[in-house]
Amino acid sequence: MEQTPQQIIDYYDTFYAGEGFTYYPPDFTRRVLASICARAGVRPGARVLDVGCATGYYSAIFASLGYDVVGIDISETGIRKAREMYPDIRFEVQDATALPYGEGMFDLVFALGVSVANTQDMQKLHHWLRHLLHVTTAGGSVAFLGGSDLSGRDSATSTWYNHTWEEIRHFAPPDSGADFLGPWLTHFRLMKSLPAVFAMNGVTTSLLRILPVHFQRRIVLLLKNR
Ligand SMILES: C[S@@+](CC[C@H](N)C(=O)[O-])C[C@H]1O[C@@H](n2cnc3c(N)ncnc32)[C@H](O)[C@@H]1O
Numbered sequence: 001m002e003q004t005p006q007q008i009i010d011y012y013d014t015f016y017a018g019e020g021f022t023y024y025p026p027d028f029t030r031r032v033l034a035s036i037c038a039r040a041g042v043r044p045g046a047r048v049l050d051v052g053c054a055t056g057y058y059s060a061i062f063a064s065l066g067y068d069v070v071g072i073d074i075s076e077t078g079i080r081k082a083r084e085m086y087p088d089i090r091f092e093v094q095d096a097t098a099l100p101y102g103e104g105m106f107d108l109v110f111a112l113g114v115s116v117a118n119t120q121d122m123q124k125l126h127h128w129l130r131h132l133l134h135v136t137t138a139g140g141s142v143a144f145l146g147g148s149d150l151s152g153r154d155s156a157t158s159t160w161y162n163h164t165w166e167e168i169r170h171f172a173p174p175d176s177g178a179d180f181l182g183p184w185l186t187h188f189r190l191m192k193s194l195p196a197v198f199a200m201n202g203v204t205t206s207l208l209r210i211l212p213v214h215f216q217r218r219i220v221l222l223l224k225n226r
Pocket residue numbers: 008009012021051052053054072073074075078094095096097111112113114115116
């Protein structure tokens with residue numbers, strides 16, 4: 001179920017004031033993010049924008065991999081905690097649908113589980129992805145990651161809508177001037193354990209499509225600016 005921006009802010013401010021998310025351990029996550037960077041062809045030293053960065057966990061892992069990272073989130077509490085935990089990283093309170101950055105500022109725009117994608121309105125999703133492409137360099141990529149059990153229903157325990165495969169197939173915005181890789185279905189455990197091309201490809205995607213509904217897959221879509 002789609003929420004208003006204020007509902008999203010209120011929810012995450014409260015959530016991050018408490019325990020917040022539980023993550024896979026740093027070594028595990030480093031391999032997952034390195035896998036995405038390998039698939040996107042983005043090398044350490046590149047500028048990364050972590051969109052919807054929460055309390056900064058992924059931003060910190062990007063930094064530890066040698067990327068020059070900026071984390072943004074609409075939740076002030078999330079950003080305050082991120083700054084407290086990782087004082088050497090730049091974090092800003094920003095709305096991901098109205099980024100203040102100029103054209104081509106980042107080599108990789110990383111957007112994992114950002115609530116803006118929690119919609120069945122494809123035009124809204126396409127408009128947002130074009131906005132992310134605008135701040136990405138020529139040759140750079142937007143790495144869009146989501147989660148879905150492919151059921152076409154809201155999650156039982158949250159407001160998250162599970163897109164069907166048919167909807168996911170149409171995530172890439174038409175006429176954006178970008179090439180795209182995917183969408184693929186994968187899982188963090190595959191991304192951690194397998195070389196990137198085996199974790200994210202058409203065969204793995206076809207296999208994961210036939211798993212039962214309760215299996216939580218990751219959606220990965222790479223949009224590469226020309
Ligand atoms: C499901 S959480 C994922 C957080 C983080 N990417 C992670 O995986 O740990 C969604 C995040 O998106 C942020 N968010 C939602 N709408 C946003 C917007 N318009 N601009 C920036 N951040 C937003 C929320 O505040 C929240 O931190």
